[in-house]
Amino acid sequence: MANSSLASSLFWATFKRDLILAFRHKGDMVNPLVFFLIAITMIPLALGPEKAVLMRIAPGIIWVMALLATLLSLDSLFRSDFDDGSLEQLLIAPYPLTLSVMAKILVHWLATGLPLTLMAPVLGVMLSLPASAFAALCYSLLLGTAAMSLIGAVGAALTVSLRKGGVLISLIVMPLYIPILIFGASAVQTAALGEAYKMQLAVLGAGLAIALLLAPLAAAGALRVSVNG
């Protein structure tokens, strides 16, 4: 009993601390969003502003860019804690590391995944996404970005002790994101055609459930390996 309340207080303490840190370093939070915006703007500039073309590619483009923005933000997940030594303190603390990793991932999602999801409809308007697809865009990104934060945490944990982890994370994590991308983009695409997209959302939810179960464990194990050497 006492143990479980200690564990939950550890979770909330880590959560609170990271959330405060995230809001103090607003740059880390805003940069992926700005990247998302600018990268989406490049597409009409490169392909031309015809509505029919943009409408056709909007679901896929928004999803790919959201994926890239998430990838960019992953490196900072454990980096500053590793640099100032607080990650080592978490490692030697007599509490399950999985919990504090979980709290960190939750904060990462609140700071990047959720804002990306909220911003996506605006970009949908810019790419003239059909009106029927906006709900699907939000739901699929809500589930998808959470799963991407979880899976990406494993990559971030594996590379945290490396000086140049950034490109390596993308290399490792991107293939693992493929199922999420396929079902997420397909949900928006079928919704744009005016068809039912529940199946894709269900699969995304299932993926999120599996990631929720396994990714924090794998990330905690990876941290133990890569930090202690």
Next chain:
Amino acid sequence: MNWQWFHRLGSPRWFYEKTTVWLPWLMLSAWGLLLIGGIWGLGFAPEDVKQRNSFRILYIHAPVAYISMSCYYIMAISGAVGLIWKMKLPFMVMKACAPIGLGLTIVVLATGSIWGKPTWGTWWEWDARLTSYLILSFLYLGAIALQQAFQNRDTADKASAILALVGTVNIPIIYKSVDWWYTLHQPATLKIVGKSTIDPSMLYPLFVMIIGFYLFFTLVLILHTRTEILRRESRTQWVKELVLANNSGKGEGASS
């Protein structure tokens, strides 16, 4: 239950000495089967009605495709064994698997696209199977990149093992989702000859090739692992003695 063989597997020296005896037999049987299967499949198996002679690339494409997938599992399983029992040898096997697997997937993709030219009319088709193997090659690339990024060998081994395990959970999901993605988009292409509808006269050489390629893969894996053993154990007495014995043997051979 006698677990001695399992504990022996942890010793690189034991493995090295055992495989020295196996190597000639393995080499003989692998090359023999590949030769028999190759000549049988390329020269004597009947021509396909629709695809004419171009189907014969199947005898390389299919076996390599099977092995490149099982290679990832061998990599992950040996990584897990290394993590759980803290043995040296499995990590060396794991490290050897990644470049071999990458090579195999490249062969699969190359033969697939060469086969695709006469049958589908293009070098590259976003076919479900080809796409899966492309992604598999990305997974191997990631494994190699992570392995090389670490200065510390222990960290590199354990980190790669964790990545391989995460990839193993993901591979069936990736496979299924690519399959689903492909059926969703339904491109207008010819279907390849189904596995079950293949005629026995074409199937037997394929079996020979599959077994031959598996033996060949085992051979290459053992050779890579042996090199890795020598590299990592280069400071131990037995490796020094081995190298000295080899060198003096060669010296005598040259002088006589």
